[in-house]
Amino acid sequence: MSNSQETLRELDRVEDRIRQHLQVVKEPILLVEGPDDQQILELHLPNVSIFAADGKVNALRATDSLESWKMQFMTVIDRDFDSTEELSAHVYPYDRRDLESMLIGLGVLALVLQHQGSSEKLSNLGGPDALVERLEGLAVPAASLRHRNAQEEYGLIFDEVDLGSKVVLASLEFQTRSYCAALLSKSRVSIAIDRMLEIAAEDLPDLHGPRGKDVVALAGASLRRIAGSLPSAAATESVLTGQLHSSAGLALSKSDWLTKLCDRLIPIP
Structure with missing residues (x-):
């Protein structure tokens, strides 16, 4: 420059x-x-x-x-x-963790799921609020890795890995090992995958929850099969984050x- x-x-x-x-x-x-x-x-x-x-x-x-x-x-x-x-x-x-996480805590993601998902499928899952709680739990391994990465400066490049792609759509099971392996391949850092799995299993050190956009990415995966039938292009993290923002007015x-x-x-x- x-x-x-x-x-x-x-x-x-x-x-x-x-x-x-x-x-x-x-x-x-x-x-x-x-x-x-x-x-x-x-x-x-x-x-x-x-x-x-x-x-x-x-x-x-x-x-x-x-x-x-x-x-x-x-x-x-x-x-x-x-x-x-x-x-x-x-x-x-x-x-909470960030803008999107705060909006999730205010119930805005549950509202988006209600509008974008199948009422029958959501009901089978206990309703949109129950699904949000489940999604936040699924995002904890990524949050634990993000926390330790910030503290230890490992250099993991989280933006290169789509969190939603590491979910089994039919069961909404998060594939932690596959996610860790993808992070390692994109980041090229010298951390053993077993060590990453140990970190992913750790509890968060605070009550602020996972990163909001990570939860939104998992919500997109749920809307493709277990909670709805959206095409993949309509269920990306960026699309749903936009809907989260635009739906935030009343709750905020x-x-x-x-x-x-x-x-x-x-x-x-």
Whole structure:
């Protein structure tokens, strides 16, 4: 990258855009990780200026800069599998693991399953809420691997493996060994598969649950056979995540999380 490109990138830092914005508009400031967060939250915060930081790292860097400038703002981030014990008072994580996980906890995925699945098949599974609980349990091995990967910096490349492809559609059984083998083949790290299986069997160290999009990927697998009859193209993680986001309005508007966020957003004098 040339020096001129680096300079342009520095000039376009989100914290600088916020500082310039406040010279003209006097509204509470909310910094979020990306455009999905911005699109979902701006419907519920009409008098708040929301800025997307292009990722968690950029959001936390911008938070440090804004704090050093003594500015009033709040930052919303995913917890992911990072420690949140030492976060700034200006940082307000989503409940549970991330945005999608929080929406699942608010009942939005159950609503999507109800609309996209077969009522008869869902009833045989105990209903959409029971299926969501089962899906979250199936996602725990992947969550345990993600947690240990974040702590030990193994370098596992999770985005290269489709979690939903490691499910037996007829029984909704998660194939942990096949998933671990696929992760190893994509990541090229020196971890024995038996060690990965041990990690996958570990309990999570907190109560925030698995990654939300992992649960959504498993929901897609369920909708192809055991809970519905969707074609594979209509049951991908990205398609269902979009439906999860678009269905979130009512549940999010009534959530304690949003109420507490509103209480933290300080008007700009």
